[in-house]
Amino acid sequence: MRVKLLTTISIFTYQISVSQNEKVLNGKVLSQNIPLSKVEVINKTAKISTRTNTLGEFSILVRSNDSVLFFSKDYFFKRLKISQENIDQNNIVVNMILKPEELEEVLITNIKFPKVNTPQEVSDSIALLKASQSLEKYTGVNDGSIANGMNFMAMGKGLVDLFKKEDATNKKSKKKTSELDFKTFAEATCPLDFFTKDLKLNHDEKTLFLEFCTADPHSEVILKQKNLLYTMDFLYAKNEEFKKLKTEIKN
Secondary structure, eight states, X not given: OHHHHHHHHXXXXXXXXXXXXXXXXXXXXXXXXXXXXXXXXXXXXXXXXEEOOTTSEEEEEEOTTOEEEEEOTTBOOEEEEOOHHHHHHOOEEEEXXXXXXXXXXXXXXXXXXXXXXXXXXXXXXHHHHHHHHHHHHHHOOOOSOOTTOOOHHHHHHHHHHHHHHHHHHHHTOOBOOOOOOHHHHHHHHXXXXXXXXXXXXXXXXXXXXXXXXXXXXXXXXXXXXXXXXXXXXHHHHHHHXXXXXXXXXXX
């Protein structure tokens, strides 16, 4: 009975000490002094998360040495290791850097307009017009033609040829587009030290590992979700498979 009582007291004391070490950390997320809302604030150590409000403010439970991540799709990933000083100060400010906007590549071609020459038909119509005007001047007879008129057939033929050439040129201009794959998404979302420190991968292993992950059909689901926690959990799980595979190959 005495042993059970001592065990109960020890467990209770341990729980109290743990809860006392856990504190609420308040802070604010900015970018160029502008508050950022809806930024994912993730305590990776405690496996809890929250989001910043419209003023960029957040509150999250932490303990000393916890790893806290800050993630927003339009900004570079930010990681902060919580110190006792941060907890005592209880008013941290995190600055995030906006990612440069990626523009689609457009193939630009020179459009050359054909040189406009006077067609033979136009020359003939001008000569005919001059002759009719001379006939009317000296005889007073109008042959039905319009003074200073234009040869619409010759003019229309020139326009049709011009539009045909312009349409053929426009068909050659194509916009280059590229689809985002899982390998590119993982490299852009996760920081470099996540692969080296957390997953313990060197540069050559990282490339092979990401190809290994991309080959898994589930990577397409992760790519569509674009959720940092799901992506990291997927990479952790695939890393265990990757290590086992390397061990089997060596043996």
